Amino acid sequence: MQAYHKLLQHILDHGTLKEDRTGTGTRSVFGYQFRCDLAAGFPLLTTKKVHWPSIVHELLWFIRGDTNLRYLVQNNVKIWNEWPFRHYLEEKGMAERFPQHSREWKAELERFVNRIREDAEFAAQWGELGPVYGRQWRNFNGVDQLAKVIEDLRNQPDSRRHIVSAWNPADLPEMVKAGLPPCHTLFQFYVAEGKLSCQLYQRSGDVFLGVPFNIASYALLTHLVARECGLGVGDFVHTLGDAHLYNNHVEQAREQLGRQPRPLPRLEIAASAPDIFHLSFEDIQLLDYDPLPAIRAPIAI
Numbered sequence: 001m002q003a004y005h006k007l008l009q010h011i012l013d014h015g016t017l018k019e020d021r022t023g024t025g026t027r028s029v030f031g032y033q034f035r036c037d038l039a040a041g042f043p044l045l046t047t048k049k050v051h052w053p054s055i056v057h058e059l060l061w062f063i064r065g066d067t068n069l070r071y072l073v074q075n076n077v078k079i080w081n082e083w084p085f086r087h088y089l090e091e092k093g094m095a096e097r098f099p100q101h102s103r104e105w106k107a108e109l110e111r112f113v114n115r116i117r118e119d120a121e122f123a124a125q126w127g128e129l130g131p132v133y134g135r136q137w138r139n140f141n142g143v144d145q146l147a148k149v150i151e152d153l154r155n156q157p158d159s160r161r162h163i164v165s166a167w168n169p170a171d172l173p174e175m176v177k178a179g180l181p182p183c184h185t186l187f188q189f190y191v192a193e194g195k196l197s198c199q200l201y202q203r204s205g206d207v208f209l210g211v212p213f214n215i216a217s218y219a220l221l222t223h224l225v226a227r228e229c230g231l232g233v234g235d236f237v238h239t240l241g242d243a244h245l246y247n248n249h250v251e252q253a254r255e256q257l258g259r260q261p262r263p264l265p266r267l268e269i270a271a272s273a274p275d276i277f278h279l280s281f282e283d284i285q286l287l288d289y290d291p292l293p294a295i296r297a298p299i300a301i
């Protein structure tokens, strides 16, 4: 928690003004690392409310190898809608009629999302994000990396080769169409003294909106994999490439920095829960999460 505040403050103090693909503009630093001890509490921000159900559903969606928006929409997870919608507008030649974030654009986005939810055929055609995280984790040119890393952690915990990569250069052109090239690019597990640690290399981090989700998601993944291997939890180490604060998030970041952290919540995985590949949302519970109110910020598309 303190580590996240330090990152926000570091970018405010030392970030370089830098243009970006979305045209929003950022303050950015290159190369930043922090760690959290997962035994000290679950690292979900308490200085603003973060939508926990979205984190759980998104991770279960990755673990299942799913890459279609439909599961997320059906579970009220809104964080991926804008990218397939942008692709849909472009393919239909409607992008100019719907300027991003305008009233008409918002109404059309809502219609798009409703059709994804209700119309299976429409979802199959327009909800597909391409070979993004879920595909690469479970089927990287035929390799089930997640199953393999769990097997290796059980058999050779001391190995220095416990890596899962979402960065598949041959598939990048397909990912860019309706999604994005993976931001959380590669992760590595490490076992010492019966505890599982995880380090993530994130090539690009939207520090106000994306990074709080990414921290919680990898913390949860580490807990789930540790349980699968009969290990305790160690550290989550987060290494960022381009760590940026969008120019339209600066006021929100300052507001958050003025708030006092509260005690961290705890994670509970049901004792009766099945293995990692068959978990359901109800098996995973966050206890004692008592955050300060959410702070709204626009998403850069």
Ligand SMILES: Nc1nc(=O)c2c([nH]1)NC[C@@H]1CN(c3ccc(C(=O)N[C@@H](CCC(=O)O)C(=O)O)cc3)CN21
Binding pocket: 050, 051, 054, 077, 078, 079, 080, 180, 206, 209, 210, 211, 213, 294, 295, 296, 297, 299, 300, 301
């Ligand atoms: N610019 C950008 N930043 C990101 O973090 C990001 C992308 N693009 N594209 C792909 C995914 C989607 N992610 C997102 C998208 C939206 C929110 C967001 O709007 N969060 C709000 C409200 C979420 C809700 O309650 O539904 C928040 O306050 O956290 C967060 C992460 C992370 N990724």
Ligand SMILES: O=c1ccn([C@H]2C[C@H](O)[C@@H](COP(=O)(O)O)O2)c(=O)[nH]1
Binding pocket: 021, 022, 180, 181, 183, 184, 204, 205, 206, 207, 209, 210, 211, 214, 300
């Ligand atoms: O899990 C995620 C996914 C995306 N982001 C952010 C990082 C950037 O702000 C954008 C992606 O734009 P690129 O031009 O492809 O870097 O999304 C994130 O923080 N976390």
